[in-house]
Amino acid sequence: MNREAERYDDCAIRLSGVEKMLGDMRLGPLELEVETGTVVALVGQNGSGKSTLFRLLMNLTKADSGKVELLGRPYGEDDTEADIKRRIGYVPEESNWEDLGCTTIGELHDFVCRWYPTWNETLYRSMTEEFELSGKLKLKTLSKGMKRKLSYILAAAYEPELLLLDEATSGLDPFATKRMIEHLAKFMEREGRSIFFSTHVMEEVRRLADYIVYINRGRLIGVYEKDQLLDDWKCVWVRETPQPSSGPLPGVVSVGNGEHGGLIPIISRSSSATEAALASQGNAPVRTTAMDLEDILELLAQEKIEKKAENKER
Numbered sequence: 157m158n159r160e161a162e163r164y165d166d167c168a169i170r171l172s173g174v175e176k177m178l179g180d181m182r183l184g185p186l187e188l189e190v191e192t193g194t195v196v197a198l199v200g201q202n203g204s205g206k207s208t209l210f211r212l213l214m215n216l217t218k219a220d221s222g223k224v225e226l227l228g229r230p231y232g233e234d235d236t237e238a239d240i241k242r243r244i245g246y247v248p249e250e251s252n253w254e255d256l257g258c259t260t261i262g263e264l265h266d267f268v269c270r271w272y273p274t275w276n277e278t279l280y281r282s283m284t285e286e287f288e289l290s291g292k293l294k295l296k297t298l299s300k301g302m303k304r305k306l307s308y309i310l311a312a313a314y315e316p317e318l319l320l321l322d323e324a325t326s327g328l329d330p331f332a333t334k335r336m337i338e339h340l341a342k343f344m345e346r347e348g349r350s351i352f353f354s355t356h357v358m359e360e361v362r363r364l365a366d367y368i369v370y371i372n373r374g375r376l377i378g379v380y381e382k383d384q385l386l387d388d389w390k391c392v393w394v395r396e397t398p399q400p401s402s403g404p405l406p407g408v409v410s411v412g413n414g415e416h417g418g419l420i421p422i423i424s425r426s427s428s429a430t431e432a433a434l435a436s437q438g439n440a441p442v443r444t445t446a447m448d449l450e451d452i453l454e455l456l457a458q459e460k461i462e463k464k465a466e467n468k469e470r
């Protein structure tokens with residue numbers, strides 16, 4: 157690796173003040189860094205701007221303002237676009253191969269592989285076998301899931317440094333999903349690789365992601381370290397409803413009622429601190445249980461909306 161590449165490689169994606177108007181919704185401003193060697197999941201409700209963000213990363217649409225850098229380089233410098241794109245594998249939400257004049261998977265392979273000096277034919281062949289896609293199959297007869305698999309294989313076969321996957325498992329059967337997840341884990345075994353992927357399936361986030369980027373209606377809710385989030389956010393169960401007079405309880409998000417066999421569930425964003433405070437008040441937790449990632453994310457979004465409303469009122 158030359159000095160130039162070394163300098164570029166510490167950050168796979170860097171967005172600074174990126175904004176784009178989408179109808180009456182504004183995507184951004186986005187400040188975001190994806191460190192090389194990490195897997196980052198992009199999550200958010202339908203219409204939050206995830207696919208648009210991928211299109212911005214691929215220079216398929218332009219930001220109204222701000223700066224987009226991939227592998228340390230902005231688009232727009234001389235000849236950089238082709239160089240950058242040879243080092244990135246992109247699986248879009250919908251593949252469009254019609255304009256390329258290819259009829260079969262084999263013809264598409266012949267067309268695509270010429271563009272990539274790092275094309276790994278052995279890897280391509282093993283993946284098409286694994287995902288059961290024969291070169292003879294006609295592109296227009298492929299199902300949605302088969303198209304997703306092919307799009308992924310074509311993106312992975314030139315062994316890019318960065319994979320950008322926009323709902324890559326959408327429409328895949330459970331066996332193909334499992335294989336793709338295993339393949340992604342294997343992809344990350346080699347140094348210097350990164351993945352930025354969007355999904356609505358929290359199990360994929362749980363299994364693959366180091367960090368979660370959460371957007372809602374175009375706005376960045378936050379960037380979270382997944383393991384830390386799951387460690388911090390827990391449900392702490394006690395016998396007595398905590399009384400304000402007993403003193404402050406750190407980290408508490410909500411206190412439920414005793415409908416659960418007489419136990420009171422307390423949702424905490426800082427469970428160790430909450431447990432310790434409850435114990436010191438003589439209300440020692442009976443048990444502490446993990447929370448679903450989707451519930452944590454929903455509460456984080458609610459908090460952000462409430463904070464925004466509070467700030468407006470002031």
Ligand SMILES: Nc1ncnc2c1ncn2[C@@H]1O[C@H](COP(=O)(O)OP(=O)(O)OP(=O)(O)O)[C@@H](O)[C@H]1O
Binds near residue numbers: 179200203205209
């Ligand atoms: N070029 C455009 N002009 C105007 N509005 C657009 C444009 N592209 C996307 N939008 C709108 O921006 C919003 C975000 O779309 P986008 O496809 O990025 O969301 P998403 O988070 O990927 O959604 P989903 O989870 O449903 O795939 C949508 O309301 C969409 O209709």
